[in-house]
Amino acid sequence: METERYYGTLPAVWQAEWIDPELTHDASVRQPASLLRKRFTAERTENAVLYITCHGLYEACLNGQRIGRHVLAPGTGDYRKRLCVQAYDVSQMLRDGENELTVTLGDGWYRGSVGIDGLRNYYGEDLALLCQLEAGGKMILGSDGSWEASQSGPVRENDLQQGESYDARKEEITDWHEVTVKAYGYANLAAEESVPVIEQERFPGTIIHTPNGETVIDFGQNLAGYTELRVNAKAGGKITLWHGETLDQNGNFTQLNFDPGDRNKNGGIPQKIEYICKDGLNVYHPSFCIFGFRYAKIETEISLDDAQFIAIAVYSEMPQTGFFACGNEDVNRLFLNSLWSMRSNFVDIPTDCPTRERAGWTGDAGVFAPTAVYLADCYPVLRKWLGECRMAQHEDGLVENIAPVNNSGSMISNMLQGSAGWGDACILVPWALYEAYGKKEILEENYDMMKGWMSFCEKRAQKTRLGNMRNPYKKYLVDEGFHFGEWCQPDVDNTAEMKKTMMHGNPEVATAYYFRSASLLARIAKILGHDDDAKKYAGTAENAKKAYRYTCTKNGRITSDRQCEYVRPLAFGLLDGEEARTAAAMLNELVKKNGYHLNTGFLSTPDLCRVLADHGFTDTAYRLLLQEECPGWLYAVKKGATTIWETWDGIRNDGTVHDSLNHYSYGAISGWLFSGVCGIHLTEGKVTVRPQPSKMLGHAEARWLSPVGTIESCWQYGDDKLILDISVPCAAEIILPDSTIEDVKEGTYHYEILL
Numbered sequence: 223m224e225t226e227r228y229y230g231t232l233p234a235v236w237q238a239e240w241i242d243p244e245l246t247h248d249a250s251v252r253q254p255a256s257l258l259r260k261r262f263t264a265e266r267t268e269n270a271v272l273y274i275t276c277h278g279l280y281e282a283c284l285n286g287q288r289i290g291r292h293v294l295a296p297g298t299g300d301y302r303k304r305l306c307v308q309a310y311d312v313s314q315m316l317r318d319g320e321n322e323l324t325v326t327l328g329d330g331w332y333r334g335s336v337g338i339d340g341l342r343n344y345y346g347e348d349l350a351l352l353c354q355l356e357a358g359g360k361m362i363l364g365s366d367g368s369w370e371a372s373q374s375g376p377v378r379e380n381d382l383q384q385g386e387s388y389d390a391r392k393e394e395i396t397d398w399h400e401v402t403v404k405a406y407g408y409a410n411l412a413a414e415e416s417v418p419v420i421e422q423e424r425f426p427g428t429i430i431h432t433p434n435g436e437t438v439i440d441f442g443q444n445l446a447g448y449t450e451l452r453v454n455a456k457a458g459g460k461i462t463l464w465h466g467e468t469l470d471q472n473g474n475f476t477q478l479n480f481d482p483g484d485r486n487k488n489g490g491i492p493q494k495i496e497y498i499c500k501d502g503l504n505v506y507h508p509s510f511c512i513f514g515f516r517y518a519k520i521e522t523e524i525s526l527d528d529a530q531f532i533a534i535a536v537y538s539e540m541p542q543t544g545f546f547a548c549g550n551e552d553v554n555r556l557f558l559n560s561l562w563s564m565r566s567n568f569v570d571i572p573t574d575c576p577t578r579e580r581a582g583w584t585g586d587a588g589v590f591a592p593t594a595v596y597l598a599d600c601y602p603v604l605r606k607w608l609g610e611c612r613m614a615q616h617e618d619g620l621v622e623n624i625a626p627v628n629n630s631g632s633m634i635s636n637m638l639q640g641s642a643g644w645g646d647a648c649i650l651v652p653w654a655l656y657e658a659y660g661k662k663e664i665l666e667e668n669y670d671m672m673k674g675w676m677s678f679c680e681k682r683a684q685k686t687r688l689g690n691m692r693n694p695y696k697k698y699l700v701d702e703g704f705h706f707g708e709w710c711q712p713d714v715d716n717t718a719e720m721k722k723t724m725m726h727g728n729p730e731v732a733t734a735y736y737f738r739s740a741s742l743l744a745r746i747a748k749i750l751g752h753d754d755d756a757k758k759y760a761g762t763a764e765n766a767k768k769a770y771r772y773t774c775t776k777n778g779r780i781t782s783d784r785q786c787e788y789v790r791p792l793a794f795g796l797l798d799g800e801e802a803r804t805a806a807a808m809l810n811e812l813v814k815k816n817g818y819h820l821n822t823g824f825l826s827t828p829d830l831c832r833v834l835a836d837h838g839f840t841d842t843a844y845r846l847l848l849q850e851e852c853p854g855w856l857y858a859v860k861k862g863a864t865t866i867w868e869t870w871d872g873i874r875n876d877g878t879v880h881d882s883l884n885h886y887s888y889g890a891i892s893g894w895l896f897s898g899v900c901g902i903h904l905t906e907g908k909v910t911v912r913p914q915p916s917k918m919l920g921h922a923e924a925r926w927l928s929p930v931g932t933i934e935s936c937w938q939y940g941d942d943k944l945i946l947d948i949s950v951p952c953a954a955e956i957i958l959p960d961s962t963i964e965d966v967k968e969g970t971y972h973y974e975i976l977l
Contacts, residue, residue, distance in 0.1 A: 226899040230415055232307055233273050236408045237353040240363030241401040243327060247347040253590035254301055255510065256349050256378035258822050259394060260369045260628030261325045261803060266318045267284050267357040271391030273351040275307040277346060279330035279382075279510050284315040284323050291763070292418045292510065293536050293788040294382075297570045298331045299346045299606075300626040303613045306414045306965065312355070323363065325351055328380040328510030335383040337628030338579045341493070343629060350404055352411075360409050370398040380510040382579065382888065385494035391457055397615045416606040419570050420449075423888035427518070427531040433475045434463040437520045439463075440681030441533035444865040444884055446566040446576035448495075448536065450507035453529040455499035461522040465515035467577065467884065471877025475519040479879040480577040491835035493740075499524065512536050514566060514576030514884050521874065537565045538603045544596040546895050549920025551897075552859045553847065559859065560598050560889030563866040564590075568600060571607040571626075575868065575882035581624045582607055588647030590866070591827050593893030596926055597929035604651055605664060606787070611648050613673045617963040621645035621671070638676065642732035643825045644915070648675050653746065659929045660907045665746050672743050676759065679736050685768075698762065700736045701727030708786045711823035712853040712870055730774045730787055731825065737766035738794045770796055780805050785812050786826040792837070793829035818845040819853055835898050835914045843898070844916040845889065854892055897920045900924035900935040900955070909954035912939050915944060934970075939977075 243256035264270075272289060282289040286888060296306045327349045328334075336344050336514050355363040374397040379387040427439035427449075444467055451461065453762045471477040480491060486632035493513040497506055512599040518531065567573045572590070574583045587607065592602045610625040617668045620640040629635040652668045655661070682703045692937075693699050707723045708731060710716055740763035747755035770791070771778060778801035780788055788809035791797050798804050813820070813834070822830050837963040850856045861873045868885035896902045899922050901913035914924065914933055921938035931951025938945050948956055949970040956964045960975050 230413050231309065232411060232413050233356060234359060234456045236352075236360045236411075237616045238352055239366045239388070240350050240352050240404040240406040241365045241367065241369055242348055242350050242404050244349060244373065244403050245399065249343050249347045252381055253377040253659055254373045255373055256327045257324065258327070258365075258369050258401065259316060259322060259353055259367075259398070259420065260322060260363065261267050261322045261782065262363050263319060264316055264321055264357070264362050266316055268313050270311070270313045270355065270357045270362075272310045272312050272353060272355045273307050274351075275305055276325075276327055276352065277301070277350040277406075278332045279328045280325050280351065281509050282323065283310050283327045285317060285321055287315050287808055289315070290418070291420045293421060294330065294419050296414075296569065297416070297419065298626065299571075301332060301410065302615050303410055303414045305410050306412050306416075308414050309416075309595040316856050323353075323355070324487070325373070326377070326509065327351060328377065328899075329961035330382055330510060334381045336448060336508075337581055337624070339630050340383065341628065345415045348404075349408060364615045367401060367403045369401045371401045372398050374673055377510065380508070382511050383491050383493070384512050385492060385496075385513075385658070386508040386512070387423040387496040388506060388508070389498040390506065391498060393500070396529045415669035415687050416570070416602045419541050421534050421536055422565070424534040425533040425535070427533060429526065429531075433472055433606060434470070434474050434503070436475050437526070438469075438475050439518045439520065439531045440453070441518070442864070443514055443533070443562065444514070444566070444863075445535045445562060446512055446514050446537060446569055446884070447534045448508050449518055449527065450532045450534055450799065451497065452503070452507070453499070453506050453524060453526070454503055455501075455524045457499060459499040459524040461495075461497045461499070461524060463495040463497075463518065464519040464521075465495075465517070466517050466896070467515055467652055467882075467952050468873065468879050469517065470879060476879060477518060480575070480882055482512070485567070493577070499927060507534060512569065512576065514882075524705055535565065536569065538568050538570055540568060540598040540600050541602060542598050544598070544896060545925045546892070546900070546923070548899070548922040550848065550918075552850075552856045553919065555617075555864075556855055557895060558888065559866050560593070560892035561888050562864060563884055563886035564594060564597055564600075566865060568594075568598070568603050569611060569796070570603070570754070574887075575709055575885050576757050577884065578882055581628060582610060582626060583624055583644070584621065584643040585641070585709075585824065586622070588643065588650040589825060590890050591647075591654035592657075592671075593828070593890045595654055596893055596896045600867050601655055601659055601661075601664075604655060605667075608648070608651060608664075608671075612668065612837055612886070615648075615671055615674055617680075618681070619674035621648045621675050623676075627794050638704050639755045639901060640682075641704055642700065642728075642735040643680075644706065645675055646673055647741045648733045649742050649746075653742050656746075657905050659710070662749060665750055667752060669746065672739075672746065676739060676743055676762070679739070680762070683736065685932045690729065691774055693769055693772045695772060698733070699769040699773055700732035700764040701729040701773075704734050705734070705877050706824070707731050707822035708784075708825050710869065711784070711786065712819075712821050716823075729770070731790070733766055733770045733774065734790050734794055736794060737770060737796060740766055741795070767796055778809065783812065783945050785809060785816075785820060785830065788812070789822055789829050789833055792833040793826070803837065803908065806833065806839065810834060810839040812840050813842050815850075818842065818849055819851065820846055820849075822966065825888060827888060828893065829896045831891065832898055835894075840914050840916060843914075846917045848918060856887070872961065877965075895922075896924050896926060900937070902926050902933050902935050904928050904933070908934060909950050909952060910957065911950065911954060912957035913946060915939075915959060942977055944975040944977060947971070948973070
């Protein structure tokens with residue numbers, strides 16, 4: 223039964239009270255979930271709305287029926303500043319006469335393991351419920367001291383990252399006690415404005431047996447979610463499931479690729495389910511945890527002859543909008559891998575991985591947002607996350623590397639903030655959303671944050687290291703402060719590079735981003751009618767460009783042997799005319815000399831193929847796309863990947879595994895499949911289709927359910943001609959591979975170009 227409506231409002235007046243279901247709080251251990259209930263009398267109505275939120279996570283039922291489709295409600299965020307309230311239409315569930323509302327609370331982000339350090343009790347040690355049932359705007363039930371609670375239910379332990387322990391023999395509860403009313407107040411409560419996290423695709427598992435005798439389920443797809451089990455058993459039978467992303471070099475189950483280092487002292491991240499059966503048929507999936515996994519190791523004495531195991535994908539409700547296929551099946555798999563890594567990490571907010579950190583890294587979102595808008599309707603998810611960035615911003619304008627903040631707050635963690643390319647996401651992400659969706663509201667909402675970040679960058683640029691004092695534009699050169707730099711470049715010791723940056727600065731990366739953000743902010747200010755700001759930031763951008771060219775080039779010529787130092791200035795527009803053509807040619811030669819392997823890192827890889835193709839080196843761009851050796855996008859595909867890896871060699875040739883196997887960042891190449899291979903562009907409502915075909919793929923087709931309508935671009939090679947079919951939903955510009963330009967109206971267009 224559909225019970226949800228997103229009202230985007232709160233009760234006119236909160237009459238309900240916060241209630242704590244626990245008699246004691248023990249911060250040192252994982253505790254049982256709490257159940258709360260209230261029996262009440264009401265009349266059937268057509269306008270019954272339940273407003274509900276909690277400290278922790280909740281599942282609510284009215285008269286035995288689950289309310290809503292939300293998973294992991296009320297969602298994540300900096301609860302000290304914003305705690306979302308969901309509103310559900312429960313009219314069809316309400317009865318005349320006696321009713322019962324029950325709510326189960328788990329630890330969730332509030333007091334469960336969170337972030338890169340796995341900290342517990344980050345927001346508090348308590349669980350608490352606040353709910354108010356209204357009919358016609360009048361309260362008919364609210365949480366208060368008359369409710370009952372119990373910790374004797376089946377969920378004996380729960381943790382968002384570590385897992386859940388469930389005893390099905392305890393589903394009938396008779397042990398109830400009073401609750402405690404708390405004065406937490408309502409100041410941080412906010413109406414839900416995003417989309418829910420829900421259950422999505424289901425993947426039946428296949429049981430396999432590993433060389434060392436383990437019984438393992440292979441679900442065939444790496445994803446974020448949980449396992450549903452169906453098994454007949456006797457009461458007391460126990461099943462333990464350990465969830466992992468891959469098998470090791472010997473074909474055995476492993477979790478070593480998301481080894482959390484020091485967290486192993488506290489049990490690591492087991493992604494573990496312990497289930498104790500009741501008599502008969504047992505059907506179960508966890509309620510208060512999700513995992514990143516493709517495989518699950520089973521430990522049990524129960525017969526599994528008729529058992530069924532299904533992996534359920536869990537992510538934000540964001541329909542797929544981008545569809546791509548071509549003549550190379552490995553590239554088709556690469557596209558799906560990008561899509562699945564996005565799904566796995568867009569769980570209420572965009573995170574880096576669903577296993578180890580689960581953190582809202584700004585850098586990841588910044589490099590991927592232009593691709594994300596092609597793949598799925600992600601506007602609500604990114605909009606909510608930008609709100610978290612605003613709340614995490616410091617008074618001096620610094621934007622934290624992770625939002626919502628979930629680090630230890632130590633001196634070191636506070637020092638390692640404000641990295642170029644990471645903090646700049648506060649401008650890059652709204653701009654990507656605006657270009658695709660054309661909504662000025664996303665710029666208006668984040669404008670103050672953007673200005674604050676730019677103010678922080680301006681102050682940082684005022685400090686100049688001795689080696690750069692001769693730069694006449696030194697006040698616009700960013701060579702101070704913490705930066706990750708290019709990060710994760712192949713064949714580079716990235717930790718050593720980061721230390722080098724901290725000691726000596728990295729003006730190439732930081733100043734380029736200073737220019738890029740100032741340029742965009744000048745355009746944004748103009749769009750919003752802030753002409754004085756537009757003039758100011760345009761001047762900042764021009765001077766930052768001069769500072770960059772003085773220190774990072776020799777009269778506009780780049781002399782580096784690293785591909786990233788060509789990609790970045792080409793992508794951002796830091797080089798002019800012949801300088802850009804020369805740099806593109808030199809980049810092309812570097813790629814060829816490297817055996818058509820990339821050696822770009824985290825920040826510039828998304829732009830690599832684009833800048834090559836846009837400067838006429840389409841053949842090299844395709845050779846990079848189709849590279850099957852490491853580092854290359856198809857290396858992971860050839861290794862059986864079903865998601866994008868954090869590092870190019872997540873599974874090495876000798877079979878050893880390391881790092882996350884579900885990071886979406888390098889999946890940004892899929893953006894080029896749309897914008898380059900098939901040439902689909904949407905900028906502030908203007909549609910341009912400019913395909914860049916190659917016989918290396920044979921044929922390619924893309925369909926984007928864009929905010930202005932469906933755009934399709936398809937090309938294939940005949941014996942002596944290139945055939946293109948393009949469909950646009952509105953007036954558009956079509957630029958053919960032979961440089962012919964056509965201004966067209968809504969419709970479908972067929973072209974044949976002789977070769």
